[in-house]
Amino acid sequence: MSTQGPVEIDMGRVEEIIRREEQALADKQPRSLAYQQEASRRLPGGVSSSWQTAPPHPIYVSHGKGSRVWDIDGNGFVDYHNGYGVMVVGHAHPKIVEAVQRRIELGSHFAQPTEDALVVADNLAERTGLPLWRFGNSGTEATLDACRLMRAATGRDLLIKCEGIYHGHHDALMVSVYPSPDVWGPHERPSSVAQTPGLPQSYVELTRVVPFNDAEAVRRVFEEFPGQIAGMILEPCMTNLGVTLPEPGYLQAIKDICHDNGAYLAFDEVKTGATVAWGGAIEAFGVTPDLACFAKAIGGGLPCGAIGGVEEIMGLVVRGKVEQVGTFNGNPLTMAASRAALTEVLTPDAYTHFDKLHDIIRTGVQAAIDRYRLPARITTLGAKGGVNWKAEPVREYRDALDIDERLSYAAWLWQLNRGVFKSPWAKWESWTISVAHTEDDARRYVENFESFAEAITA
């Protein structure tokens, strides 16, 4: 390992790479480019979710198989995006295909539960140690339920969340997701900032904001609002800043602070559940919260959401004090796919596979970082990984502010033009691998990373 500090990256060169790579991508995707114009007549921005409009243009996908996706221009990619961390099972996995094809013939929706709902609940209970479960249709619905349950169980209104974590798009948690420095307030007491227009101020003020990895900040909020905090929700490891791990003792400390103050702790495991380990972040970090929210990976590619919790809280649902409802909740098609994903695909072996591939990626990328003295760090955990383009470690949201987005964007374009599709908005997103990814797929990422490292330091 080099004893010298990181090199200064010439941003003029990076901008030149961006120009060249954007042109190369445009040359490869004429249909996607033209199609955006057509799609914009009916879909704002030409897409069905604002995240799908990442620069330089939306990529319209045709199909996927295993670790590969193909765009409508016929370009194939190794998929490290995996639908924002959903497709840990890989695309069109035979077990999922079989489960969906069988269930669709038998009817996909009754608004009454089917036997599969219990199998899925049992599996989640086993993975997490949390006994009681309910289902929804998205991570958003799961975290909404978590907030409601913590409020209902305590009779208190205020919530604590971490700055820079996205928990879905319902009103209560669209607060300080990506606040800018002009409004984010002092570090020791961050302001609660509405993430979008259309959010009433009376909602925003109920959500108090703390930095990640700072248990003392949580303690201060409880002191400032005694008897008013229902609970805290967080991603046990942040997945929107690469992969930002909790420091040792942090999760246990905030759990203790919450409990000492008669409040609850909810883990948003939408991105980590069944991905960072068989038992998600609960297993990876050894701390069990009162509530856990799941979505993404557990549906095997179908819209899904789930909330699990301890008896003390979920009893409110059992007794009908809290209505946990939704027409499509626990629909048979999602449950069938989820059952296959959880019991047949994402078995303990899958996580050994993720570790093996991520060893290849981490070792290779770290070697390149050292060789080229890059201001970058790589972190991986289970199926998730990320590179932060910064020499110093990122512990929380504000540490990432000075990451130059041009670098992460150039890295994303570089990989895309060389057959690796990472999640767009690369400054913020980690990547996800699947059970279908191979060692060659892993080496492809490393090779591209190496050639990019050479290009920006040459």
Added chain:
Amino acid sequence: MGEVDPAKVEELIREQEARLRERTPRQIAFAERARRALAGGVACSWHALDPVILYGDRGAGAYVWDLDGNRYVDLHAGYGVMVVGHAHPKVVEAVRRRVGLGTHFAMPVEDTVVVAELLAERFGLPLWRFENSGSEATMDACRIMRAATGRELIIKVEGAYHGSADGLAFSYWIDLEQAGPPDRPVPVPNTVGVPPAYAQPLRVVPYNDLAAIERVLADEGDRVAGMILEPILMNCGVVLPEPGYLQGLRDLLHRHGALLAFDEVKTGATIAYGGATEWSGVRPDLVALAKAIGGGLPIGAVGGTEEVMGVVADGTMEQEGTFNGNPLSMAAARAVLSEILTPDVYARLDELDRALTGGLRAAFERAGLPAVVTSVRNRGSVHYRRERPRTFREAADIDDRLQHLAWLYQTNGGVFVPENDPWTFGVAHTPEDIARVVENAEAFAAAVAA
């Protein structure tokens, strides 16, 4: 009409509940097992039917089978979703094909655009975005109205259910003692766990009361972003808008620079090709959809005018979600909208509606029961009271024991229908299926009257 004897109703309820238990031993046992890991033994609080939780096994066309193997004519339709019928060959084919090509990329696919085009044609609104449920669609509709106007207040109708998001989780099935005077209701949360602060930007009005909306707008019209309503109230049975109500509120809102959103989650592509928008001839600024348009897959959609959806198009407001517009739901929706719920199918449903409502009315009249039947094509309900309700409070003022007994007769008689929600039938139902519903109602009415 004679008076209903409450003691007799209770005796019949006991008898019918015992019969239902006899028919469902496996499900009673399964519920006990399910309670271990599913809160209350169900995946959603509405599934917890009384006295027995029914678990779905399979469905085909107009029929569903429960875990004990009992077959039902399905007028529940998964809360108004399955207008296409269960396992419709076109939906099956679309899903079977798509799942082999990958179901989720978090990137748009061509079907997304096709579905948006089909909805634009039906509702006369040009721009669309997708979600995963009606809850997400109505939540987006409110956020868009607020973002587009820069105002905070949303008006909703008492008794309307708009999904489970906090901002609209008010004044649905609630304790009316807390709800204020009928002409000036105050917002009451539907469930514990919704902070009172969420009531602040909400104003609640009675249905079918233009004067109430006028009052809100006169008092604070410059703070009202818009109004969301079910054009036909459908969560307390079916309550119809009086002539001029929908046009009147649209005019009032627009005069104050406020917007109108129709929650067509229950009516869209269901009661007419163009939903309640077509049925009423009143075009809102936004429409929220879900249920029927997905053909049995989780889905939501919000559509609007160029002007209003501009806040999404130009990035002022993020409208987002990992599964939004996922290829599997889009493939099913495309099949539903372009191949099954075509313009010609709706008129055919009228014939079944006439048979059903005519049969029910005759049965209730013969028995002298206090019951009024209201329907809009394939969605309808019975209110166990003498007068047709105009508002939620009137619709809630019913004989709910009679309603429960009627539901038990239907369930034991092989018809699955929600107890206090409208029925739904669809393209797979036959006159014989509808006759079964009428026969059960006749048996129920005769037993009560005997």
